[in-house]
Amino acid sequence: MPLVPSADSILREALNIDPNFDVNALHEQAYRLMVLHRTEYYERRVNEILSTLDLPDEVLKQIKEKLLEPITVGEITYSNFMEEVSRRISQSFQPISGQLAELCAQRELERAGLQEGVNFTRREERTDFTIYYPKVHPFSLTDYRKVQMPIAKHRVEVKNVSLRERATRGLAFDGDSLFGFFNQPREFTDSNIRVFESLCIKTGGYCYVPPMILEEVSDRTTRFRSNTQFGEDMAGFARTGKIP
Numbered sequence: 001m002p003l004v005p006s007a008d009s010i011l012r013e014a015l016n017i018d019p020n021f022d023v024n025a026l027h028e029q030a031y032r033l034m035v036l037h038r039t040e041y042y043e044r045r046v047n048e049i050l051s052t053l054d055l056p057d058e059v060l061k062q063i064k065e066k067l068l069e070p071i072t073v074g075e076i077t078y079s080n081f082m083e084e085v086s087r088r089i090s091q092s093f094q095p096i097s098g099q100l101a102e103l104c105a106q107r108e109l110e111r112a113g114l115q116e117g118v119n120f121t122r123r124e125e126r127t128d129f130t131i132y133y134p135k136v137h138p139f140s141l142t143d144y145r146k147v148q149m150p151i152a153k154h155r156v157e158v159k160n161v162s163l164r165e166r167a168t169r170g171l172a173f174d175g176d177s178l179f180g181f182f183n184q185p186r187e188f189t190d191s192n193i194r195v196f197e198s199l200c201i202k203t204g205g206y207c208y209v210p211p212m213i214l215e216e217v218s219d220r221t222t223r224f225r226s227n228t229q230f231g232e233d234m235a236g237f238a239r240t241g242k243i244p
Contacts, residue, residue, distance in 0.1 A: 003092045004037040007099035011107075022228055024210050027104045027181045031161075034096060042068060042080055101160040102128055105179050105230065112231030119238045127155040127175050131234045133241035152241040154205065154234070162187070177205030177243075179230055185216040197223050204243065206233070 005013070014021065014030040021029060046067050050060050071081045078084040106122065109129070114120055120131045132150040157175030161183045178196070182188075196207050200223035208227040209217075217224050225233070236244040 003041055004034065004096065007096045007103055010034055010037070010096070010100060011103050023104055023108050023230070024181065024227065026107070027101065030100050030104065031097070034093070034100065038093060039079070042082055045082070097160050098158075101181055102158050104181070105129065105156070105158050108227075108231035109234055110231075112235035114231075114235055114238055120234070125153075125155065128158040129156040130154070131156065131237050133238055152237075154237050154243070156205075156234070175205070176200075176203035177208065179208040179227055181227070182209055182213050185213055188213060188217050190220065193217055193221050193224075197221050206243065208233075 004010075010030050010033050011026075013033055014026055017029060018025070046064055050064060053060065055063075067082065068080045071078050071084055073084055102122070106116070106129070109120055109131075110116075114131070116122060120129055122129055124130055131154045133152045133154075134150065154177065155175045156177045156179055159178065159180035159182070161181050177200070200206055206223050206225045207221075208225055208230045211226050211228065214224055214226050233243050236242070
């Protein structure tokens with residue numbers, strides 16, 4: 001049994017709650033489910049261990065509470081001491097978190113009518129998504145010689161909830177646009193915004209951010225857009241070779 005369900009399973013679980021979630025609500029719900037599954041895993045393991053001990057119920061309850069309470073080591077806070085001493089769950093958590101962000105972005109592309117392998121590819125050409133114009137990607141057909149090669153392509157780098165320096169590096173080297181679920185407005189300093197503004201002007205792209213972040217930065221840049229507009233913009237590129 002896996003430590004936590006796969007990113008695909010968590011996304012389906014979130015969509016079962018509400019198939020009409022917008023992209024930000026979907027990501028928020030999926031992220032909450034991922035954390036919930038992690039919490040349930042820890043509690044299940046503690047219950048398994050405590051069930052082998054012949055101790056009074058009140059003592060078992062106190063032990064369980066102590067095992068599951070958050071712990072801070074230095075500047076890092078862990079959900080409990082088991083997470084601090086064992087990296088297994090953390091190693092599972094990080095890649096799934098990134099995959100969820102990519103799956104949410106892919107759903108926006110598909111909701112806008114784009115098809116993987118036809119209008120876009122995933123994790124090719126050193127980036128997360130590549131959108132092509134014209135609409136038919138040559139590798140989607142058996143005999144690519146009969147198909148017009150793409151005239152233009154637009155690469156998109158996907159980030160999760162934290163900007164960090166690597167997002168700047170990703171936009172500079174692996175993408176023409178940046179799509180993310182950033183939740184820390186303080187990360188968008190004037191300096192970072194100037195970097196993104198300059199890069200996006202050069203590539204013809206945009207930084208697609210949650211509406212909350214857009215409200216904070218809209219008066220300081222012209223190259224930031226709501227991530228709810230991402231699918232529509234990429235569909236426009238697939239039709240015309242330019243972002244509307």
